[in-house]
Amino acid sequence: MSTYAPRHTPSAFSTPASTTLFRRLTWEGTVPLEVRVDAKELPANSDRGLECYYMQAPRVSYLPLLVPEIKRFLMDVVFDEAAARVIKEEDWWFESEEGSLLKWHWSIGLIYDNHTITASLRNNSSSSQITPLRLVLHLASPPTDKLLLSPSTDACKQAFMGQLKEADFMRWGSTKRMTGLRKAEQDGLWEGIKEHNFDEYWRVAAKVTPTTTPTRSTSPPPPPSSASMHTRPPSADPGSTAAPDRDGAYSVRSVPVRIYLPDGPVLQDLVPPVLEDGTVHTLAKFLATHLPLLFPPGKPPLAYALVQGVHAPPDAEMAWLGACMPSADGWVNVCVGILRDARVGRF
Amino acid sequence: MSDGLGEGGDGRRRPRCSRSSGVAVLSGPGKRASPKAAGANTPHDGQARVLPSAWTSLDTAGSMQEAQDALETYRKKDPNKVVVRFKAVGNAPIMKQNFYKITASNRFQAVIQFLRKELGWKAGDPLFTYINLAFSPAPDDTVTNLFKSFATDGHLIVNYSTTAAWG
Numbered sequence: 066m067s068t069y070a071p072r073h074t075p076s077a078f079s080t081p082a083s084t085t086l087f088r089r090l091t092w093e094g095t096v097p098l099e100v101r102v103d104a105k106e107l108p109a110n111s112d113r114g115l116e117c118y119y120m121q122a123p124r125v126s127y128l129p130l131l132v133p134e135i136k137r138f139l140m141d142v143v144f145d146e147a148a149a150r151v152i153k154e155e156d157w158w159f160e161s162e163e164g165s166l167l168k169w170h171w172s173i174g175l176i177y178d179n180h181t182i183t184a185s186l187r188n189n190s191s192s193s194q195i196t197p198l199r200l201v202l203h204l205a206s207p208p209t210d211k212l213l214l215s216p217s218t219d220a221c222k223q224a225f226m227g228q229l230k231e232a233d234f235m236r237w238g239s240t241k242r243m244t245g246l247r248k249a250e251q252d253g254l255w256e257g258i259k260e261h262n263f264d265e266y267w268r269v270a271a272k273v274t275p276t277t278t279p280t281r282s283t284s285p286p287p288p289p290s291s292a293s294m295h296t297r298p299p300s301a302d303p304g305s306t307a308a309p310d311r312d313g314a315y316s317v318r319s320v321p322v323r324i325y326l327p328d329g330p331v332l333q334d335l336v337p338p339v340l341e342d343g344t345v346h347t348l349a350k351f352l353a354t355h356l357p358l359l360f361p362p363g364k365p366p367l368a369y370a371l372v373q374g375v376h377a378p379p380d381a382e383m384a385w386l387g388a389c390m391p392s393a394d395g396w397v398n399v400c401v402g403i404l405r406d407a408r409v410g411r412f
Numbered sequence: 413m414s415d416g417l418g419e420g421g422d423g424r425r426r427p428r429c430s431r432s433s434g435v436a437v438l439s440g441p442g443k444r445a446s447p448k449a450a451g452a453n454t455p456h457d458g459q460a461r462v463l464p465s466a467w468t469s470l471d472t473a474g475s476m477q478e479a480q481d482a483l484e485t486y487r488k489k490d491p492n493k494v495v496v497r498f499k500a501v502g503n504a505p506i507m508k509q510n511f512y513k514i515t516a517s518n519r520f521q522a523v524i525q526f527l528r529k530e531l532g533w534k535a536g537d538p539l540f541t542y543i544n545l546a547f548s549p550a551p552d553d554t555v556t557n558l559f560k561s562f563a564t565d566g567h568l569i570v571n572y573s574t575t576a577a578w579g
Contacts, residue, residue: 232548235561241526326483330486333560335560358481384417403476403480404475
């Protein structure tokens with residue numbers, strides 16, 4: 066998947082190697098989960114010593130998609146035949162160990178990062194340790210009033226497609242790129258998530274996700290650390306003979322971004338890739354604009370930002386994040402945590 | 413890298429559930445390349461390192477309190493109202509009044525319930541809602557977020573229909 070666009074072809078359909086690299090790293094990121102069935106709900110005659118299941122779950126996946134694997138484990142190891150007959154996985158739902166209902170339409174990586182930040186703030190503990198997220202699995206009586214949507218895989222797919230369309234609209238002011246996909250392609254996006262298949266997902270997603278473009282030269286593009294790639298969108302280059310990249314990451318109306326604060330709220334607003342003064346919109350400027358109390362301009366910040374579990378550097382560009390590190394639903398999820406002391410944890 | 417959705421049968425099926433047991437393999441956030449930014453050219457070596465000074469804080473206790481206060485400020489619900497314009501699609505009935513002021517901090521779910529009440533429809537009646545004839549938001553998206561992102565001419569257009577149109 067590493068091709069560089071010749072100048073005469075639309076670069077929206079060719080992806081620089083660096084973009085592909087970060088998309089693959091995002092795709093392959095996993096987080097540790099500990100899934101435990103609520104003790105009160107374990108069927109009689111269950112093997113109680115073994116009701117905990119540990120797994121590494123993909124950040125880009127969703128809780129309802131983990132149910133088949135968890136169910137296989139419980140059927141093999143914990144439930145006896147009588148119990149197995151009455152299992153209704155459409156009634157399964159998850160809670161955190163603190164008792165808060167987990168939003169199944171949030172990606173697993175988002176749930177993990179948000180929970181880690183929130184818990185470390187509540188417990189006043191260091192967040193630099195990577196510990197499993199403890200989930201309590203309930204087998205019956207989902208609180209449908211609070212869940213707002215039933216947690217079936219179909220509903221999960223519908224919600225996922227809805228988020229992709231909303232992201233499409235954020236970028237372009239219309240959803241025609243998403244609706245322009247054939248039905249089989251749209252389904253292919255969800256199948257790629259279900260099967261956790263990078264190629265299957267990105268074969269379609271590359272058609273609707275903007276990319277960063279290589280610089281206009283015949284040599285391979287410089288590594289992303291080069292200043293020239295980041296301070297001048299290619300269309301600003303007076304020597305360029307290529308058309309401005311109308312479909313590129315720096316041409317969108319707004320990058321789809323959400324901010325998650327510990328214990329809420331979730332913030333969403335327009336995020337232009339380039340600001341009115343012509344400068345590129347960086348994470349530092351974005352956070353100073355929307356959370357000035359936590360990121361006061363010109364002073365040391367009180368907080369930090371995680372994107373896909375990584376401490377994102379302040380000069381990361383919003384357009385670049387939108388092209389290289391979105392979740393599978395198209396959104397860049399920025400989880401904000403509070404800095405604890407001058408010694409900060411692992412990068 | 414492991415992806416957690418493998419076929420199983422690899423011995424993972426009988427873990428001991430013990431609070432003191434560590435998790436064996438973690439490929440979590442710590443071990444990946446960082447996005448390189450303009451001017452940053454230190455190679456990533458996969459080990460613990462100190463964040464660039466832009467992210468480190470100095471006065472611990474004071475800044476923690478200031479940060480907590482900031483979070484409290486951001487948690488306050490916006491009492492302002494924004495204008496929502498309901499537009500019928502297809503055979504859906506047109507309401508006498510289409511413009512409403514809705515509290516900004518409401519979730520979209522509350523807007524759906526409000527609309528259902530205004531139309532006089534019961535909980536089981538099919539009702540599909542869209543923003544700008546384009547997409548259906550998640551029920552827990554807030555009106556303020558949707559307004560800031562998608563409003564046109566000072567109002568947020570919410571289309572409603574008895575059938576799934578752009579689902």
